Amino acid sequence: MQSNSINLINTLEFLENNVLLKNSEASYLHDPIAMKLGINEAVFLNKLHELLEESTLEKDGYKWVRRTYTAWHIQFAFWSQRTIERIIQKLEKQGYIITSSNNDSLLDNTKWYRIDYDKIEKEFL
Numbered sequence: 001m002q003s004n005s006i007n008l009i010n011t012l013e014f015l016e017n018n019v020l021l022k023n024s025e026a027s028y029l030h031d032p033i034a035m036k037l038g039i040n041e042a043v044f045l046n047k048l049h050e051l052l053e054e055s056t057l058e059k060d061g062y063k064w065v066r067r068t069y070t071a072w073h074i075q076f077a078f079w080s081q082r083t084i085e086r087i088i089q090k091l092e093k094q095g096y097i098i099t100s101s102n103n104d105s106l107l108d109n110t111k112w113y114r115i116d117y118d119k120i121e122k123e124f125l
Helices: 003-007 031-037 039-054 069-075 081-094 117-124
Strands: 057-059 062-067 097-100 111-115
Touching: 031 039, 031 081, 031 117, 039 062, 039 081, 039 111, 062 069, 069 081, 081 097
Parallel strands: none
Antiparallel strands: 057 062, 062 111, 097 111
């Protein structure tokens, strides 16, 4: 990874056993996640973590976030929609996020997202 990319990552003191955090004034990246997965992926995971903490959508004992790629693009306007799709596909393939289509209608292709916190914990704590 390029050293200038590493310089973008905030150095933080983390609360006990927390890898992804939400701060009332700013969101931060966990250095090892950004270094292993990439800055884009770490930014996405951090935002998904924040959204999951606020989510009221539950299924199978997990909190989920329900979003289209277009909605993600509104959230991350600085990335193209194709970049967002690649980030999500990479995180899905590596098992850091789990997606589903728990929709009632067969015509609804909106994806549901959650983080595999067990995998994050095993690899980064």
